[in-house]
Amino acid sequence: MCLGIPAKITRIDASGQGTVDHLGTKVKVNFSLLENVRPGDWVIVHAGFAITRLNEEEAQETLTLLREITQAQGE
Amino acid sequence: MPGPMKELRDGSITRALLRKIRGKSSGLDRPVRIMEVCGTHTMAIHRYGLKTLLEEAGVDMISGPGCPVCITPNEVHEACIDLVTKRENFILASFGDMTRVPTGKGSLQTAVPAPSSRVKIVYSPDEALALAEANPAKEVVFFGVGFETTIPGIALTVKRAAEEVVPNFSVLTALWLIPPALRAILQAGESAVTGFLYPGHVSAIIGLEPYRFIAEEYRVPGAVAGFEPNDILLGISAVLDQITAGRPGVYLEYGRVVNPLGNPVAQAVMEEMLEPRDAFWRGLGRIPRSGLGLKEPYCAYDARAKHSLGLKEGSGDLPGCRCGEVLRGLISPPQCPLFGKKCGPDSPFGPCMVSFEGACFIYHKYARRKRSG
Amino acid sequence: MATTKENAVSLELGSGGKLMRDFVARHIVPAFRNPFLEDLGDASHLPMGIAFTTDSYVVDPIFFPGGDIGTLAVNGTVNDLVVSGALPQFLSLALILEEGLPWSDLEKILRSIKRAASRADVRVAGGDTKVVRRGQADKIYINTSGVGLTVARPRISLIRPGDRIILTGTLGEHSLAVMVAREEFGFESRVRSDCAPLNYLLPIWEMGALWMRDITRGGLATILSELAEKIPHALLIEEEKIPLSLAVRGASELLGIDPLYLACEGRAIIVAPQKKAGTMLSKIRKSPLGRRAAIIGRVDDRTGRPGELLLSTMTGGLRLLEPLTSELLPRIC
Numbered sequence: 001m002c003l004g005i006p007a008k009i010t011r012i013d014a015s016g017q018g019t020v021d022h023l024g025t026k027v028k029v030n031f032s033l034l035e036n037v038r039p040g041d042w043v044i045v046h047a048g049f050a051i052t053r054l055n056e057e058e059a060q061e062t063l064t065l066l067r068e069i070t071q072a073q074g075e
Numbered sequence: 076m077p078g079p080m081k082e083l084r085d086g087s088i089t090r091a092l093l094r095k096i097r098g099k100s101s102g103l104d105r106p107v108r109i110m111e112v113c114g115t116h117t118m119a120i121h122r123y124g125l126k127t128l129l130e131e132a133g134v135d136m137i138s139g140p141g142c143p144v145c146i147t148p149n150e151v152h153e154a155c156i157d158l159v160t161k162r163e164n165f166i167l168a169s170f171g172d173m174t175r176v177p178t179g180k181g182s183l184q185t186a187v188p189a190p191s192s193r194v195k196i197v198y199s200p201d202e203a204l205a206l207a208e209a210n211p212a213k214e215v216v217f218f219g220v221g222f223e224t225t226i227p228g229i230a231l232t233v234k235r236a237a238e239e240v241v242p243n244f245s246v247l248t249a250l251w252l253i254p255p256a257l258r259a260i261l262q263a264g265e266s267a268v269t270g271f272l273y274p275g276h277v278s279a280i281i282g283l284e285p286y287r288f289i290a291e292e293y294r295v296p297g298a299v300a301g302f303e304p305n306d307i308l309l310g311i312s313a314v315l316d317q318i319t320a321g322r323p324g325v326y327l328e329y330g331r332v333v334n335p336l337g338n339p340v341a342q343a344v345m346e347e348m349l350e351p352r353d354a355f356w357r358g359l360g361r362i363p364r365s366g367l368g369l370k371e372p373y374c375a376y377d378a379r380a381k382h383s384l385g386l387k388e389g390s391g392d393l394p395g396c397r398c399g400e401v402l403r404g405l406i407s408p409p410q411c412p413l414f415g416k417k418c419g420p421d422s423p424f425g426p427c428m429v430s431f432e433g434a435c436f437i438y439h440k441y442a443r444r445k446r447s448g
Numbered sequence: 449m450a451t452t453k454e455n456a457v458s459l460e461l462g463s464g465g466k467l468m469r470d471f472v473a474r475h476i477v478p479a480f481r482n483p484f485l486e487d488l489g490d491a492s493h494l495p496m497g498i499a500f501t502t503d504s505y506v507v508d509p510i511f512f513p514g515g516d517i518g519t520l521a522v523n524g525t526v527n528d529l530v531v532s533g534a535l536p537q538f539l540s541l542a543l544i545l546e547e548g549l550p551w552s553d554l555e556k557i558l559r560s561i562k563r564a565a566s567r568a569d570v571r572v573a574g575g576d577t578k579v580v581r582r583g584q585a586d587k588i589y590i591n592t593s594g595v596g597l598t599v600a601r602p603r604i605s606l607i608r609p610g611d612r613i614i615l616t617g618t619l620g621e622h623s624l625a626v627m628v629a630r631e632e633f634g635f636e637s638r639v640r641s642d643c644a645p646l647n648y649l650l651p652i653w654e655m656g657a658l659w660m661r662d663i664t665r666g667g668l669a670t671i672l673s674e675l676a677e678k679i680p681h682a683l684l685i686e687e688e689k690i691p692l693s694l695a696v697r698g699a700s701e702l703l704g705i706d707p708l709y710l711a712c713e714g715r716a717i718i719v720a721p722q723k724k725a726g727t728m729l730s731k732i733r734k735s736p737l738g739r740r741a742a743i744i745g746r747v748d749d750r751t752g753r754p755g756e757l758l759l760s761t762m763t764g765g766l767r768l769l770e771p772l773t774s775e776l777l778p779r780i781c
Binding site: 024 | 633634635636637638694695697698699701702703704
Binding site: 002006044046047054065 | 091
């Protein structure tokens with residue numbers, strides 16, 4: 001029940017509406033559930049609403065964790 | 076954004092994670108049964124073929140009640156169908172997922188609308204409101220179904236309708252809360268769930284606190300996980316660590332999306348516009364304060380009242396249906412005597428077969444296969 | 449438990465899914481029983497060395513990025529002939545026009561038909577025009593019937609384990625282009641319909657192709673599931689080998705749509721004998737329309753049960769694919 005895709009904000013207007021881009025496809029999104037978001041930020045989009053912003057640091061940590069798993073097993 | 080994040084789907088990492096999981100599960104003296112709460116997790120687990128791979132690694136995945144199509148009562152679906160087949164100049168706007176659900180009156184998809192009425196599939200509640208604004212001569216009812224991920228967006232749309240005074244718009248709400256459902260499952264006692272995989276995007280809204288009671292009162296471990304294959308496996312691995320250490324908690328795997336406090340703006344919107352109600356979950360029965368309804372001054376946008384729908388929820392499912400036990404993780408789909416015989420995707424008896432994410436539907440469609448060669 | 453109230457025709461019946469197949473099986477075939485019909489191929493091979501097919505086009509909207517109802521009306525029928533083993537020769541063109549249809553729209557569509565016919569090397573040999581009162585049709589409906597010369601026959605009974613499945617290009621662009629034109633779901637995309645004639649595949653019949661079908665309503669998964677049901681083997685395809693354009697990937701991920709079920713109008717599936725698949729693929733790739741062709745799977749007897757279509761996922765798992773039973777929907781879940 002949680003289909004949400006990470007996408008990059010391309011446009012926000014004053015009313016909190018705008019668009020995001022995912023692999024070249026753009027979709028209309030409502031940003032009213034988030035504060036201080038700007039074009040260029042990455043957000044999770046669900047049913048036409050941006051529900052949260054992507055945290056780059058945390059993303060890096062997860063990726064490092066995953067890479068270490070194969071290294072630890074000598075792959 | 077750190078690029079395409081291929082590691083989340085990397086096959087060699089998947090295999091390594093599965094090996095780790097097997098190592099951990101084989102060291103335990105009890106079978107490992109983890110309930111993935113969210114229908115989207117159930118889908119992902121099957122779509123990537125993880126269910127069989129996890130079984131081979133010693134972990135049984137049980138599908139939980141996080142499937143809004145599955146748990147919305149039959150009467151609510153039928154009320155939508157009635158709106159568009161028996162009334163003129165109505166537009167029933169709905170998410171796609173909901174329109175397939177078969178009822179005694181057919182589905183929204185196969186229903187033949189009254190002249191001048193129709194069903195419109197929308198991707199967002201905003202689209203439904205725009206439809207009302209563009210069609211002032213029609214009465215637009217939005218079938219607003221969802222869990223905490225979807226609820227804030229639906230609420231915001233009602234707010235905008237109220238602010239802009241859109242008189243021909245209302246929402247037939249079917250809003251569900253996850254933590255009370257989990258409590259009901261645990262209270263019933265019998266489910267033998269040894270760990271939870273918590274929904275990633277619901278958690279982005281509500282944060283981690285609402286799951287604390289599961290670790291503290293019921294001593295059941297859990298992890299909030301993302302939806303890529305390696306997210307899911309990392310989450311499961313973390314649950315196994317908690318079991319091994321005897322220290323149940325709420326582990327956050329999906330930190331790149333979930334803030335431990337959730338989304339405060341979304342929570343405030345829900346608080347402002349909605350109030351908890353007892354709700355009847357198809358297959359699970361009545362669960363106290365597990366649903367939400369519109370508060371004043373937004374009740375004018377509540378379709379049940381506006382259109383005098385007279386809904387009596389909980390009039391019961393078909394006899395013989397054992398979805399309740401499937402939703403609690405007590406039996407697996409093939410253990411239901413109706414599965415694959417009287418009950419199938421084209422003629423579902425109960426909620427678990429009805430939705431694309433229903434445990435029985437998924438089991439039937441994506442049946443397990445071992446990869447050989 | 450009934451899923452449809454069957455006292456009136458529902459839109460669902462026309463969607464190309466199970467309801468339609470059941471309708472044809474239960475109402476059409478028994479009423480008109482004869483050996484030419486019962487094959488239920490895309491075109492029928494008649495005794496005189498002629499192949500014959502018909503199709504009606506009611507697409508809404510009538511214009512979309514990369515084509516219009518006219519382009520579809522020609523290519524759809526031409527392709528049904530090609531994948532049945534026939535060299536397309538002539539089309540009939542029947543138009544049902546709604547009173548009030550702008551003349552400029554009609555002219556545009558006729559020009560498209562002319563261009564498409566020329567590209568597909570067919571001639572419009574006859575036709576008909578009707579006009580109905582405003583409101584009694586949706587702008588324009590077109591029926592084209594096509595006649596071709598039989599050059600080959602599909603030989604399903606010769607399909608063996610190890611035979612390869614070739615997909616001639618990327619999936620789903622036509623479906624997506626139509627969604628964009630309908631302005632559905634608030635999304636924008638630069639996608640263009642893949643609508644195109646498949647004449648370039650005719651030499652592949654001569655090279656020994658066993659079976660072909662163009663991927664229309666229901667998408668790749670539906671076409672291949674239907675094939676699987678007709679043979680005593682399973683089919684196994686690999687997720688990673690399936691070519692997808694960025695536009696379709698992006699839109700399908702955003703909207704929660706499975707590209708394996710998206711319709712195309714210029715893509716085909718070919719079953720090739722194992723030893724010839726490589727050369728066939730090279731030949732297909734020489735054509736501009738076949739640049740992204742790929743061998744995506746094979747006929748299998750180890751992994752699955754007869755009649756099954758299986759997908760090997762990118763993570764090494766296996767998934768059973770079934771025909772589309774209902775209209776493709778964007779999901780929130």
